[in-house]
Amino acid sequence: MNLLEEIRKIIYIKDEMLINRLFDEYHPVDIALEADELEDDELETFAHLINHENMAHLLEASEEDFSARIMAFFTDDELIDIFTHMETSIVADLLGVLSTVRRKAIFSSIKSADKVTLKMILSFDEESAGGIMTTNFIALRENLTAVEAVKKIISISPKTEIIDKIFVTDNYHRLKGIVTMRDLLVSHSDTLLSDLLEEVDFYVYGTDDQEVAANLFSKYELDILPVVNSNMAILGVITSEDIIAIIDQEHNEDMLQMHGVNADEEYDSTLFESFKSRIPWLIVNLVTAFLASSVVKGFESTISQVVVLSAAMPIVTGMGGNAGSQTLSIIITSLARGELSLKEDYKLIFKEIFLGLFEGAIIGILAAAVFVFWHHNIYLGFILFFAMILNMIIACSMGFLIPLILDKIKIDPAIASSIFLTTFTDTCGFFIFLGLATIFLPFLI
16 A cells, blocks of 8 residues: 555544554655645545644645645644744745735734744745745854853753754854854863854855855855854854755756746646746747748758758757757856856856867768768868867857856846857858858859
């Protein structure tokens, strides 16, 4: 019996003990994935069989759509009780899923201590550092002694997620540094935290994009990152566990957008949602295709006299597109990590020019040899060789420049780069190849 069948069987007999025992046997993520397949009436029964602590685990592990479905079955008071078993940052995310009216009603009923934290988290964009941070950390004043700090940690730690690293602040809650539990435990009891702390090398502002935090974690192999406001007061922390999902999300968004697909589209999106997401970029591609087609039309007489050109020219444009896409993928990835900028790294264009030259020469020789063997015309081979080199140079150069320029003018490179690159490689590839063929037409007939 699979998990979904097991859930349906327990729903049928309405056994609370068995349904809650599932959380001992299965991870909440697996339960959420299977429960999402239930009909609404089944899901409602399922939801009310689960105790509030396990429901909190389930909501933490759920996707946004499933969270919205299952929270609809609870009253405001029931949700507030469920929220008491969850981190404040997760509660803030779940409140964002609810309707404005219901969110306000629940927010007004939450105890004032949590309300301040929730209000602060909700003030940030959900894809900002402040939107993904956790507030379950320990921050102590720098004038405390080691023994005083340990006593405070013992009293606070049962409700805190992060206890191995303690943040140290001044009297204005401004971040001064960090102390590890190990340093506290091995130091003299009268030692002040100000004498033990180490400076924090990396931090992000609450308004920074979550991608900034993800880049810092990836580049410097961090396990924790403080989030501060403009006055350097610590607001929360981001852990490596938090950032794994963000890195995966950002990567998936970039991959989808590079292929003209809305990042919000899922495999099970409705027909209309998928159509609405994809058709605009297909129309843009159609416009650019007409541009390349108009170039070919301008050389109709050349093609009609040497029909074999129609078999060779897609090779030139196709290889140029592939070479450009290789460069494009590397540049977009580097941009996403904050490792590259047009102002500082424009000279790398010369590397791409030479790369296109060498790649074009090798591919051009191979393609030319095949066509000379097939059609016994060495001039066709030379034309294909030089066209391949020139288009490869253009492809690699544009694969480098296009995303950098788009990033400079504040357009997401992941969305638009591939369209511009295709336009350049197709249009230039057809023009170069057919232009050379027209020049050497007497030798091809």
